[in-house]
Amino acid sequence: MTAPHQGGIPVGADASNDIVAELCTVLFSLLSRRDRRLRAEQYLRGLLTTPGRKSIRNIAAQLGGSAVEQSLHHFISSSVWDWQPLRIALANYLEHTAAPQAWVIRPIHIPKTGKHSVGVDEHFAPHLGQVFRGQQALGVWLASPELSAPVNWRMVLPGPWINDQERREQAEVPEGLGVESADKCAVAAVVQMAQRWSIPLRPVLLDLRRGGISDATGRLAAGGVPFVARTSPWCQMAVADPSLPGYRAGSLPAQRILEVIKGLRVPVAWRDAARGNTLRTTLAAAVPVALPGPSGARPRRLLLLGEWTNPVQPSSHLWVTDMTHLPVGPLLRMAKLSGRVEEDFARIGNRAGLRDFVGRSFSGWHRHMTLASVAHTAISLGACA
Structure with a gap:
């Protein structure tokens, strides 16, 4: 059944009309002009109802044709409102x-x-x-x-x-x-x-397996942002706890460090978004490490977190974090939130139009992505209602 709607534009089955209406009120009231508020709501509802690619032309065809296309094109690509x-x-x-x-x-x-x-x-x-x-x-x-x-x-x-x-x-x-x-x-x-x-x-989760982990984590620390960063098995670091094996071994690959302390592994339960948020349990361990800093800088004390999906194989996922005070369980459950994002992007991202901007301008892309993010939010909240 089609949801009730305002202004003749239904939101369809993907999102609750109440949620969409509330988002329009809360967010679009920040736009100073009435016509911009109207265009923002039209564009949002178009993102939620237009089948296939969410281009301005296709959205306008869903909402009313060439006149709507011209006004929406101006609103997204040529207007001056701040996203x-x-x-x-x-x-x-x-x-x-x-x-x-x-x-x-x-x-x-x-x-x-x-x-x-x-x-x-x-x-x-x-x-x-x-x-x-x-x-x-x-x-x-x-x-x-x-x-x-x-x-x-x-x-x-x-x-x-x-x-x-x-x-x-x-x-x-x-x-x-x-x-x-x-x-x-x-x-x-x-x-x-x-x-x-x-x-x-909030702590930030990011993947630094292919980048400069020392530089990126140093910038985050300087900006006051706590982090949990995915790292590669070959990233070099040193055991920083004198009571643990490998302390005097110098710089080692992260995978090797986790192998020598795998006796410290504990079972951790977490929710698997890819399997309907079902409860899973895997083994995890954390060890204090020193990560080499930029040239001339002192090594930084971090925590290396490893997860084993197969207890007789090497660790399957590795992270470093500066939240050294947290136990293994909360750290692993936090790291697993990236799986929630992957699942939601796969399930909702294209339906919300995150890949669909057709235009040339930097500002137009940012305005489209802002409203597509609102559409994504509406669908996400509607699915949880």
């Missing part, structure tokens, strides 16, 4: 409705065949194990065991988009943005939230 206050308000809304326990950074790769959309270049996608042509971005998700939703976005802008003044002007890339790696983009996004957003600080 940051809406993102902060969305995060605050989720704080009060979803009780998030962590911020989770998830990369998103958006294939593009053309060359004019902002940020399009050759990028490496770790989950695909190959190079693709398109846009690469980082989303920051607020996550609890029950649901997650993205609240902040940062696009990776390669050198050709930063150093070519003509391309910058055509895509309306703001002054002051420079070339950043994906890891630096991720860190910058969460440090901005920690220092400028009026929301409670």
Whole structure:
């Protein structure tokens, strides 16, 4: 049955109309002009009801045709409203409705065949194990065991988009943005939230298996953001507790450290989002380590966390964290919130239009992603209602 609706635009089966109406009231009241508030609600409801690709043209066809298309195109691509206050308000809304326990950074790769959309270049996608042509971005998700939703976005802008003044002007890339790696983009996004957003600080979960773990974790620590970072088995560190095996062995691969202390493993129960939040139990252990800092800096004391899905095999997942006061169980359950994000992105992301912006401008992409994040939130909350 189609949900009741306002303004002649149903929200369909994916989201509760009450939730959508509340989100519109809470968030879009921040837009100073009535016509912008109307366009924001139209666009949101279009994201929730338009089948297939959520382009402005397809949304307009769902809502009323060419006149609507022109007004929505202006609202997303050419208007001057600021998306940051809406993102902060969305995060605050989720704080009060979803009780998030962590911020989770998830990369998103958006294939593009053309060359004019902002940020399009050759990028490496770790989950695909190959190079693709398109846009690469980082989303920051607020996550609890029950649901997650993205609240902040940062696009990776390669050198050709930063150093070519003509391309910058055509895509309306703001002054002051420079070339950043994906890891630096991720860190910058969460440090901005920690220092400028009026929301409670949460630990950040991120994957640093392919990046500079010392640099990224150092930047997070300097920004006052606690972290749980996925690391590779070959990342070099040293056992920092004199009472543990391997203390005097110097720098060792993380996998080797976990092998010599696996007698400390304990069973930990956690919720598996990929299996309907069913309860699973695996073995885990944590050991104090010293991670080499940048050149000339003292090593930093962290905790190396390992998980064994098969007790006779090497550890299957490894993380480092600066939350050295937390026991193994809460740390592993927090690390598993990244699985909640993966499941929600796979289940909801395309339905909310997170990959679907068709346009060239930097600002247009950010406005679309902000409203697609609201759509994702509406679907997530509706599924939990």
